[in-house]
Amino acid sequence: MAVGSTHLFETLVSPWLDAGYNLARWLLHDEAAAEDVLQDASLRAFRYLGALKGEEARPWFLRIVRNACYTYLEGRHGLNELSGLDDADFEQLQVREGRTAPDPAELLMRQRDQDRVNAAIASLTPPLREVIVLREMEGMSYEEIAEVASVPIGTVMSRLSRARERLRVTLSAYAAQESGDR
Secondary structure: OOHHHHHHHHHHOHHHHHHHHHHHHHHHOOHHHHHHHHHHHHHHHHHOHHHOOOOOHHHHHHHHHHHHHHHHHHHOOOOOOOOOOOOOOHHHHHHHOOOOOOOHHHHHHHHHHHHHHHHHHHOOOHHHHHHHHHHHHOOOOHHHHHHHHOOOHHHHHHHHHHHHHHHHHHHHHHHHHHHHHO
């Protein structure tokens, strides 16, 4: 390993490791697998750093992470996914930021809503889930998502539209179920 390559990797790719982990975690539904896939993708990125010519590093690296995730999923026989992600505890975040903790009923409602959104996202197929994660959580442009997913921009737009519609339907069903339970 050349020192220059290590410095180049740290400069260009390291800032995007959290985004890579986030994408892997959402695609794989398994934090340990996401860490393994991220490590594999990082090694690939380091090995092929010379292939990054004039491209922005974020879409290039996230494409490597995405491909590593799909390779992992395919190895699990037909995209068989695990479920269950734990989110950061909202109350701890409030305390760390120096805010007063909200009332327990409010915390419970927020956690329930977050769990429903996570479940709705998790229910999407991997191609729809990846565009939602890249657009809504990572803030990537349509062009960058198209580059990461190796699809035309029109496909990105179509997938985002279908993903948003499915999320709307799923979340509406949760709301209807809740109002019927009252």
